[in-house]
Amino acid sequence: MAFQYIKNEFVGILERIDWMGEETKQMALKKVKAMDAYIAYPEQIRNHTLVDQFYENLNLDNGEFTQNILLLKRWNKERDLSQYGRKTSEIWWKQTQPAIVNAFYNPLENKIQLPAALLQGVFFEKDRPYYLNFASFGFLIGHEITHGFDERGKQFDETGNLQDWWDNETDSRFRKKIQCMIDQYDGYSVDELNMTLSGDLSKGENMADNGGLKLALKAYESWAKGRPQEPPLPGLEFTPDKLFWIGAANFWCEKQSKSALQNQLLRDEHSPGRFRVIGPMSNIPEFSATFNCPLGSKMNPIRKCSVW
Ligand SMILES: [Zn+2]
Numbered sequence: 001m002a003f004q005y006i007k008n009e010f011v012g013i014l015e016r017i018d019w020m021g022e023e024t025k026q027m028a029l030k031k032v033k034a035m036d037a038y039i040a041y042p043e044q045i046r047n048h049t050l051v052d053q054f055y056e057n058l059n060l061d062n063g064e065f066t067q068n069i070l071l072l073k074r075w076n077k078e079r080d081l082s083q084y085g086r087k088t089s090e091i092w093w094k095q096t097q098p099a100i101v102n103a104f105y106n107p108l109e110n111k112i113q114l115p116a117a118l119l120q121g122v123f124f125e126k127d128r129p130y131y132l133n134f135a136s137f138g139f140l141i142g143h144e145i146t147h148g149f150d151e152r153g154k155q156f157d158e159t160g161n162l163q164d165w166w167d168n169e170t171d172s173r174f175r176k177k178i179q180c181m182i183d184q185y186d187g188y189s190v191d192e193l194n195m196t197l198s199g200d201l202s203k204g205e206n207m208a209d210n211g212g213l214k215l216a217l218k219a220y221e222s223w224a225k226g227r228p229q230e231p232p233l234p235g236l237e238f239t240p241d242k243l244f245w246i247g248a249a250n251f252w253c254e255k256q257s258k259s260a261l262q263n264q265l266l267r268d269e270h271s272p273g274r275f276r277v278i279g280p281m282s283n284i285p286e287f288s289a290t291f292n293c294p295l296g297s298k299m300n301p302i303r304k305c306s307v308w
Pocket of ligand 1: 208
């Protein structure tokens with residue numbers, strides 16, 4: 001359900017956008033409308049016969065770790081090759097493992113994956129206020145949908161075929177908007193390491209975070225329309241509109257060693273958690289309105305970046 005709400009918001013954003021050429025915009029609309037999701041787990045994993053068949057050619061050697069890794073790699077590759085010519089819809093095991101706490105977008109299928117392990121805890125609970133579910137789970141769904149339109153995702157059409165459907169003018173405007181975010185994130189420093197972020201390395205993920213959070217907010221507003229107002233959380237002084245932002249920030253809490261953080265800054269396309277909060281929230285005017293941040297302050301800068 002949340003997926004549908006977020007998708008609808010992306011459609012709305014595309015329809016209102018003024019920097020896309022008409023034909024490119026129509027292709028983008030087609031692509032987002034065709035986007036689908038694998039949610040939780042494939043039904044087939046509950047069928048023991050199918051699962052036994054699936055593993056029947058895999059013979060592992062007890063106690064030989066390296067040998068087993070090689071056997072698994074070989075088995076995986078042979079299985080992949082044996083699927084040549086089959087429809088992707090028949091390849092149920094291509095969905096990610098249900099126990100992974102993460103979400104993915106696959107441009108080759110134009111599908112997002114939301115494994116079962118994500119549908120719990122800080123990300124989603126059906127009996128808690130939905131401003132929290134949209135803020136976390138909705139944020140992730142929006143993030144993955146946005147990947148369909150980042151520098152890699154945009155090279156594929158609505159069926160997952162490699163195809164350049166961007167006119168030159170739209171493409172150069174897109175790049176300008178990304179440049180704004182590259183500059184923004186280049187300006188973030190990690191004091192304990194005396195290092196700065198690389199806005200270029202992390203541009204796709206930052207764009208997805210920005211799009212994702214905006215989509216989550218709009219989707220929650222659409223969901224809440226016509227419903228009775230949800231209650232605040234017991235014991236906290238915050239209003240539901242503040243709790244949306246707190247919920248969206250909460251799940252990026254992390255504890256890292258300095259060397260892990262350094263490694264992330266040098267190699268990981270994902271910004272450290274704190275910047276996944278500060279970056280998108282300081283670009284969205286509704287955040288500053290809710291918390292009364294004066295224009296020109298850290299969380300309400302005059303120059304804001306937005307792609308979608
Ligand atoms: Zn991502």
